[in-house]
Each structure stands twice: as structure tokens, then as C-alpha cells.
Amino acid sequence: MTTPTSTLPARAPSRAGGAPDPAPRRWWTATRRDAAAGYLFIAPQLLGIVLFVLIPLGLIFYYAFHEWNVLAGTFTFVGLENVEKLFSDPQLMPVLTATAVFSIGLVVFNLSLALLLAVLLNRRWRGVTVFRTIFFSPVVVSLVAWTIVWGFLLQDNGGINGLLAVVGIEGPNWLREGGTAMFSVIVVQVFKNVGLNMVLFLAALQGVPRELQEAARVDGATDRTVFVRIVLPLISPTVLLALIITIVGSLQVYAQIAVLTQGGPGISTTVLVYYLVQQAFEFHQFGYGSTLAILLFLIVGALTIAQWQLRKRWVFYEN
Structure with missing residues (x-):
């Protein structure tokens, strides 16, 4: 009589020496879960960059080679005609000059005033917090509302000339004369955003070790020497940040020009963004406007790269 044989389970292959092989690794590991969570967190920002930055930027380059007549409903490929028009435009040089004047004036006045206010407000004075709030408050005010109020103050019969008349000075028509229109726009923009750079400089000043300043004063250094030789180099990374932010912001100004001067008188305050x-x-010259936008993009990119390269010469890093 034959006894039925029982089927035994197959033994797992073993390594040399009799040790069983390790279990296969799972694909959905903790590392991959963390990476997926990170991608999910950045997905909204990445989607916004693609939809509102990269795609419009690509369309601008596409439109620059076309002429789109909205009224006639035509969209025609014109090649490099818009580029040729850019180099032959008689108004382009005055527009670039006005843009340079506005940017240089804004950067110089904004950074100088912000640094001065930060130095003054870094002292332990009674009520210094109130003054910090007062100087920063214009940053959170609506840009259009701020500009409209200043537009009323700078009129021929506005508040500024009213104050000057009290002391016997006849003020000009600030926004309608070529010599004062650009200066007025610069001053309005400086007062609007000086609080932001002031806060950045104030935070940087509070990070400067007081021991270094006191040691320099013990060695006979004046306050000016301490500031130039010690404080300014230590806050130079913040100065670079404020410089880049201010320059890029000055090249993108539009609302102030549109509300205050509409580019006038003549084209004396017509900056590049307003012109495009x-x-x-x-x-309705969308092709030429796209070409001007590309020019603005190249200018901003070149200035940012130049500042980033020059940082190695004058920006101090502890490491």
C-alpha cells in the first residue's frame, strides 16, 4: 500500500552560509512619502509660476514676431519688423532717459533716507516704536489711494503750495512743469516705500554686535569711522538686497505715472513700463508692446546679474 506523500512548501533560497535572503524593499518608502508631500506643498506655487509667469513670458516672445490688430481681427507674422521699429523709434531714447532718471533718483533717495531713519530709530528713545509705525504705515496703504492724495497736494492750488504761500513762497505747478514733475513723482514713490527698506536696515543694524562698536570707540574711533568701517560692511548683504528690490521696483512703476502725470508734461515722465x-x-500695437516688454526684461535681468556679480567686491560675509 502506497502512502500519499505530502507536498512541503518550497524553501526560500538562501545565501551562502545558510542565511535567508532579506525581504524585498517596498517602493512606497518614507523617503518617497516625504518627497511627495513636499511636491504637493509647492504645487500651487509652481502652478502659479507656470500659468502667470512662464506662459505669459513665452507668449510675449511669440507676440513680438507678430502684429495683432484687435479692431480688424488680424494676427500677422511680421518677423523682425517690431525690432527694427524699436531701434528707429524717436521716442525710445527719451523714454529710456526718463526711466534712468527715475530709477537713479528713487534708489539714491530711498536707500539714503531708509538708512538714515534706521540709524535714528535704532536708538533707545522714548516713543521710538510709534515713529517706526508712522514711517512704515505708507507701505501698507493702497498705492492708488496714496498717489491720488499726493496728486491733490501737488496741484497748483494744492496743499503743498498752500504751505509755501504761508511763508511767502510761490510754489510751481509741480506736476505740469518739466523741471518739477519727475522730482515730484520720485518723492511720492520714495515716501511710499521707504518704510520697507527702513525695516530691513533696522533689522540688520540690530544684528551688529555692540562689542565691536564699543571696542572701536575705546581705540579712539569716531562715530563716523565706526559706521563706515564696521557697521556698513556688516549690513552690506542687507544693502544689496534692498538695492536689488528697489531697482527692480523702480523699473516697474506704472500706477504713479498714470495717476499723477500721465507721462507728461510731454514725455518727460514717460518711463518704459508706462510707454509699453x-x-x-x-x-493697440501689441506686437511692438511685447517687444518693449522684452527690452524691459533684458534690462532688469542685466542689472540684477551685474549687481549679483559685483557683490563679491563689496558685500561682507562672515564665512
């Missing part, structure tokens, strides 16, 4: 918006949306 005017060409694209008032004159």
Missing part, C-alpha cells in the same frame, strides 16, 4: 502699456493697450 500705452503702445499695447492705447494704440
Whole structure:
């Protein structure tokens, strides 16, 4: 009589020496879970960059080679005609000059005033917190509302000339004369955003070790020497940050020009952003407006790269 044999389970292959092989690794590991969570967190920002930055930027380059007539409903490929028009435009050089004047004036006045206010407010005075709040409050005020109020103050019969008349000075028509229009726009923008750079400089000043300043004074250094030789080098990374932010912001100004001067008198305050918006949306030259936008993009990129390269010469890092 034959006894049925029982089927035994197959033994797992073993390594040399009799040790069983390790269990296969799982694909959905903790590392991959952490990476997936990170991608999910950055997905909204990444989607916004793609939809509102990269795609519009690509379309601008596409439109620069076309001429889009909205009224006639035509969209024609014109090649490099818009580039040729850019180099032959008689108004481009005055526009670039006005842009340079506005940017240089804004950067110089903004950074100088912000640094001065930060130095003054870094002292332990009674009520210093109130003054910090007062100087920072314009930053959170609506840009259009701020500009409209200043537009009333700078009129021929506005508040500024009223104050000057009290002391016997006849003020000019600030926004309608070529010599004062650009200066007025710069001052309005400086007072609007000086509080932001002031806070940045104030935070940097509070991080400067007081021991270094006291040691320098013990050695006979004056306050000016301490500031130039010790404080300013230590806060130079913050100065670089404020410089880049201010320059890029000065090249993108539009609302102030549109509300205060509309580019006038003449084109003395017509900066590049206002000019390209005017060409694209008032004159319906979207192809040429896109070409001007590319020019602005190249200018901002070149200035940012130049500042980033020059940082190695004058920005101090502890490491």
C-alpha cells in the first residue's frame, strides 16, 4: 500500500552560509512619502509660476514676431519688423532717459533716507516704536489711494503750495512743469516705500554686535569711522538686497505715472513700463508692446546679474 506523500512548501533560497535572503524593499518608502508631500506643498506655487509667469513670458516672445490688430481681427507674422521699429523709434531714447532718471533718483533717495531713519530709530528713545509705525504705515496703504492724495497736494492750488504761500513762497505747478514733475513723482514713490527698506536696515543694524562698536570707540574711533568701517560692511548683504528690490521696483512703476502725470508734461515722465502699456493697450500695437516688454526684461535681468556679480567686491560675509 502506497502512502500519499505530502507536498512541503518550497524553501526560500538562501545565501551562502545558510542565511535567508532579506525581504524585498517596498517602493512606497518614507523617503518617497516625504518627497511627495513636499511636491504637493509647492504645487500651487509652481502652478502659479507656470500659468502667470512662464506662459505669459513665452507668449510675449511669440507676440513680438507678430502684429495683432484687435479692431480688424488680424494676427500677422511680421518677423523682425517690431525690432527694427524699436531701434528707429524717436521716442525710445527719451523714454529710456526718463526711466534712468527715475530709477537713479528713487534708489539714491530711498536707500539714503531708509538708512538714515534706521540709524535714528535704532536708538533707545522714548516713543521710538510709534515713529517706526508712522514711517512704515505708507507701505501698507493702497498705492492708488496714496498717489491720488499726493496728486491733490501737488496741484497748483494744492496743499503743498498752500504751505509755501504761508511763508511767502510761490510754489510751481509741480506736476505740469518739466523741471518739477519727475522730482515730484520720485518723492511720492520714495515716501511710499521707504518704510520697507527702513525695516530691513533696522533689522540688520540690530544684528551688529555692540562689542565691536564699543571696542572701536575705546581705540579712539569716531562715530563716523565706526559706521563706515564696521557697521556698513556688516549690513552690506542687507544693502544689496534692498538695492536689488528697489531697482527692480523702480523699473516697474506704472500706477504713479498714470495717476499723477500721465507721462507728461510731454514725455518727460514717460518711463518704459508706462510707454509699453500705452503702445499695447492705447494704440493697440501689441506686437511692438511685447517687444518693449522684452527690452524691459533684458534690462532688469542685466542689472540684477551685474549687481549679483559685483557683490563679491563689496558685500561682507562672515564665512
